Amino acid sequence: QRPDIQDTALKAIQKTYGTDEPLCDAEDDQQCEYIVALVRECLRYYTVLRLALPRVSVKDVVYEGIRIPKGTVIFLNAWACNMDPKVWQDPEVFRPERWFEHEDAPMFTYGMGYRMCAGSLLANRELYLTFIRLLNSFRIEKVDDVDVHPVRGNMDPTSLVSMPQRYRARFVPRNGNALRNALDKFVAVN
Ligand code: HEM
Numbered sequence: 451q452r453p454d455i456q457d458t459a460l461k462a463i464q465k466t467y468g469t470d471e472p473l474c475d476a477e478d479d480q481q482c483e484y485i486v487a488l489v490r491e492c493l494r495y496y497t498v499l500r501l502a503l504p505r506v507s508v509k510d511v512v513y514e515g516i517r518i519p520k521g522t523v524i525f526l527n528a529w530a531c532n533m534d535p536k537v538w539q540d541p542e543v544f545r546p547e548r549w550f551e552h553e554d555a556p557m558f559t560y561g562m563g564y565r566m567c568a569g570s571l572l573a574n575r576e577l578y579l580t581f582i583r584l585l586n587s588f589r590i591e592k593v594d595d596v597d598v599h600p601v602r603g604n605m606d607p608t609s610l611v612s613m614p615q616r617y618r619a620r621f622v623p624r625n626g627n628a629l630r631n632a633l634d635k636f637v638a639v640n
Pocket residue numbers: 498499502503504505526559560561562563564565566567568569570572573
C-alpha cells in the first residue's frame with residue numbers, strides 16, 4: 451500500500467544486509483532504526499487490542515473527583531491514547547519518522563502500568579525480525595485495492611482484536627537463488 455515506505459525500509463536494511471542475505475541475522479536485535487520506527491508505527495496506527503484487556507478495580511478509587519467503586523470493570527482506550535492530538539499533530543497519518551522526532555512518546559498498544567503486556571519485548575523482537583527478513587527477501591506488491599484505514603478497514607469492528615479485511619498481495623523474491631539457499635540451510639532454533 452505504501453511503496454515509498456517499503457523502499458525507505460529496504461534502503462535502511464541494506465545498509466547492513468545485501469539481497470544475498472535474505473534472512474539477515476537472527477541475532478540482530480533492533481539495530482536498524484528505521485525498522486524499529488516502522489514496527490512502532492504499525493503498533494500505534496493499527497492498535498491491535500483497541501480497548502486493551504478489561505480490568506477490575508480492587509478498591510474504591512477517586513479520579514478527578516469521581517468515585518470509581520471497587521469491582522468496576524475498566525477498559526483502557528488504547529486506540530484513543532495512540533491517536534491523542536496532544537501527543538501528535540498528525541495522529542491519523544501513518545508515518546514511521548514520527549518516532550525519530552518524539553522518541554519517548556507513549557505507545558499504548560501493549561497496555562500500561564504493571565499489568566501491561568508481559569510479552570512486549572518478545573513481540574517487539576519477533577516483529578523486528580519478521581520485518582527485516584520479509585522486506586529483504588521479497589518486494590511486496592499490491593494486488594487488491596483495500597481500505598487500510600485502521601477502523602473502516604477492520605474485518606469486524608466489534609471484535610476485541612483488530613483484524614484487517616482479507617486482501618491479496620504479491621511477494622516477489624528479490625534474489626530467488628539466495629533465498630532458496632538460505633531456506634535450504636535454515637535450521638530452526640530449539
Ligand atoms: C503484538 C503483539 C502483542 C500485543 C499487541 C499484546 C497486547 C497486550 C495487551 C493490550 C495486554 C493487556 C495489557 C493491559 O491490560 O494493560 C496484554 C497482556 C498480556 N500479554 Fe500481550 N500482546 C502481544 C504479544 C504478547 C506475547 C508474544 C506474549 C507472550 C509470549 C504476551 C503475553 C501477555 C500476557 C501474559 C499478558 C497479561 C499480563 C498481565 O495481566 O499481567 N503478549 N498484551
